[in-house]
Amino acid sequence: MDRYPDLTSWEPQFTNDPHPLYGRLRRESPVGKVVLEGLELWMVTRYEDVRAGLADVRFSSDPRNAGPAARAVPWTATSDVSGLTRNLLRTDGADHSRLRSLISTAFTARRAAAMRPRITEIAERLVAGFRHRGEADLITEFALPLPVAVIAELLGIPGEDRHEFVKWANIYTGVEEGDAARAPEALAAMRDYLVPLIERRRDRRADDMENGSLLDALITARDHGAGLDREELIAMAFLLLLAGYETTASLVGNGVLTLLQYPERLSELREHPWLIPGAVEELLRYESPVKISPVVRYATSDLSFGGQEIKAGDAAVFSLTSANRDPDHFADPGDLRLRRTVNRHLAFGHGVHYCLGAPLARAQAEIALSTLLAGCQDLALVDPEPVWRHSRLFRGLRRLPVTFSPSPAW
Template sequence: MRSTDTTDTTDLPAFPMPSPFPGEPPIAFAQLREEKPVARVRLPTGDEAWLVTGHAENRIVLTDARFSRAAAAAPGAPRLQPIPPDPGSMLNMDPPEHTRLRRLVAPAFTPRRIEDLRPALRRDVDALLDDLLAAGPPADLVTGFARRLPVAVICELLGVPGSDRRRITEWVDLLLSLTTHPPQRIAAARREMKAYLAGLVESARDRPGNGLLSQVIEAYDEIGGTDDEEVVMLAATILTGGFLTTAGEIALSIVTLLRHPEQLAALRREPETLPRAVEELLRYNVLTTGGGLLRVATEDVVLGGVRIRAGEAVLPAISAANRDPRVYTEPDVLDFRRPDNPHITFGLGVHYCLGAKLARIELEEALAGVLRRLPPTLRLAGDMTALAVHPGHLVRGLPELPITW
């Protein structure tokens, strides 16, 4: 395909783009994917980026080393959020530094270790639903369940005391802001959370246990030790990546099931099909403004028929790729019996989500608990059209989900 140089950047479409309903993609994604799968947009910061909406093009961006996360964290690079990315985060590194850090933390996230968490996770689900049922309808499924479950799981992994979890959620909310909070407040939240986590790391070093931080510290010590700043950044990465996204996915999945009563009824009849249903919900639901992390091209690259210059930003719209009709039959239909589901919700390549298995079992157990414990008369307590996502936020989760039964 012949490459095209695009130099006119006036009147660029603004990103993020509005969605017609929580969990649904922006209407503009379908047109862009068909006509311009790699298109210029203007980010909330005023910087420009190439928005990638096609499935094939997204796979390239996520796996080609010429699209760099480290370059996106460099001083002066185009950025999506109000403050620059922290270059000390594993998310903002390329191999070999990324490989070294991921290798240290990966043993705590093996499929077997994560599966071992399932019984405790199920108990957490039941305890939260006990509280919800005891209080009686109506209830807010977000504050009473969807947010409390993943923050409990992540904080237990890291050894965060229950009394400090509210602070953690506030910091994560701030750190994933696009336009809701001033840059100074977001930067302060980053400093506060890192200082707090430094105290946890120091405690884990003084009094080793079986938690994630102790495992990572032990792994570092086996290779000669290191500055605890890296351990702090690993903990911060796990917190910011593993709490709000899972909470948002749980709530959106409940909404999606209530909007598709025939699929909900089928799940109630055949609960053993839940893992496949979870995969379809992960494909179908649009949780973030786009879905992927911003990259910067390290050299000129032709992608989707356009030439991306070295130093230009590229934003993979994974949620658009997950609705690509070139890959999925009837992509806008929720189908729990979909035979082939190569969704890329958790990314691809070296930055494939470390917590993907954990997110899957959290979603499985959360939905299984709701189906098992809440009455079949479960429904929204109010007008579904009144539901709205967090404004100005990277994660387009629901601030509340009023339900009754």
Template sequence: MSRVVGTLEKTDLDSREMLDHPHARYAHLRENHPVSWATATGLLQGKGGYMLTRYDDVQFVFSDERFSTDVMKNSPAGKFIWLLPPSLRMLAQTMVFKDDPDHKRLRTLVHKAFTPKLVSTMAADVSKIAEELADQVAAMRDVDLVHEYAVRLPMAVIATMLGVADEDRDKFQFLVEKLGNQQGNMLRGFPTARKLAKLFEELIDDRRLNPDEGLISELVLANEGGDRLSHKELVSMVFLLLLAGHDTTANLIGSSVLALIENPDQQQLLRAQPELLESTAIEELLRFTSPVADGAARFALEDMEIHGVPIPRGSQVLGAITSANRDESVFEKPEELDLTRKPNRHLAFAFGIHYCLGHQLARLEGRTALATLVERFPNWELAARPDDLRYKPTVSLRGLTKLPVRMY
């Protein structure tokens, strides 16, 4: 899993140990090697980049203007991105990979369609979806909670927000899950991305002719001083909202259920005080599970030094959110789940200009999903050996592949 490269420790983030049991390694790095070297398929290009594991350093790389997320401008691979099929090229040109002023322009336009008011109107829909899925869970003795509940809830929510027709829901779910499994291999995911792009283009064209109160209509109508999203930007933005808002929330729900099963005292506390989900509990579960394991890799725009380690201009620098959220210098007893933890300055939604635009919706979905399970099922049991549980082989996101449980 690790070896010394020059004077730097090296960590293979693709290794099974780092996917399933990363916390001991991160604790070692925070204490002894706050700047190390990492390799990660789909997240770090080429031979890898520098990894920061302490909270203050991760926050620094997320907020300092001397770091860029613009792959097109700063990555050698950016010169060849035009060779990619259009549907994949759009994924690399979302606002996640833009710096200001381009990022600010896109975020300002999209924010108008993603206001707290719009999210609040989804509460009834999210609750209804959670109840319907819980009915199905109740009809099963053993259930894979990831596939039957954690994945399907945000999938149904985003399909509702996008206005995907009922007859297209199964196709939509199949394509989204397939694309998620192909992350890290863009060429293999091309046919799936192309089919989704076609579906989104049809939805956008329909909303131009038949506007409603949904998310796509809001994006089509978004206007800032006469500036609007182009057709390509609209499709790209829908892709981003889908990928950023679906898998991450599914990870939060599945990992939170496991955390509560493994910490029965905290589960009992939540059952006694379910109102904690509206305040400290959901924040602690976000910190403890870190559904987004790492932020997008940054590129150093100038030579610099961090903890005595030279970082040459053009280098990739990775902020390890999973590690930052368990930094002993920031969180008391960080390895313990404490649903009453306050304050809780976790970085689950990143920091700075790229702070997650959908954080309010993620919180709403997470609270509702867990509150429904707590209310409906007094008993939660793991139906597998803890050592048999595995996390998805996607380095940037962290979530269980399966969670076999009995709920009754």
């Protein structure tokens, strides 16, 4: 293997099926240098190394620890003037704990359970909108609008504004080919939207999370001196909107595609709906919606890791996709097993940056699968070759056209 393989040179094969290359990296260079969209960085691919690295405080999420190479690449947002990247994902230590505590109560398993009736209403409304046709694009008509509606309602974002925000979010995350250089433009546009929105919400905010939106509660925390300054509030709103829909949309889309590729597993779910929660965990492992750790990490000092000497300021990413297919940790990782009993996947990360929204994402995925299977029989792919979105971070589909028969008893 070349010393520094450029992942761009593997396109489109790497986007369409990254697992062969990740398998090669695990075997030959489990902690090794690669080039990702112009940045030379360390990529970690084995499960045990990924899990250890995500919890290793020597790798900082704070871009102020980045070396010159990372600072020269626009998509790392190390020199972001919008301030939006100074959010929960890009802080460490006491700052991270303070910001996380302000929103942790909004994303507990208990709150996710309380939201299930409303999530079900949204999912059923979406399915009702296309089930009479016997065909649909499950990305644009179901997997994407479901979490967008849920997080927008949670934050109090007007329905008419959602499409515009998704457009700029896709540019920032590199979903569209060639958009990496437009990251600063996307951040500026999203800030231009969020600042006046927050001001409008301040005029009619509620006093707590129970009666108002999560954004209302954050505004109240800011105004009542709870340790959240104006710029942190704006950055927090940005992160919640961005993270609140993208991962879940990919989880639902990837999950449905995978089940359609394993028709016997799909039949098993129809016959035994109680398997759905475990199936969601296996789908998270099998086709993880997030490819790598959500932000680039930076070595805070010269250090040894995975048999390599890493210099201070070096950039590193930890491949969740690769870790979740590691045969040293998962038996037959390339096989979809809905009844897999031991499944400590890393789809939501690990350590202090473990995804706060995991309970809500799980609830949405379970409801999405249940609703779709109940409303649509004989689901079948229109195109056996899925069209994957190009993104350095997310693994998700551009579209998922299917045909089906409307369930008469739904």
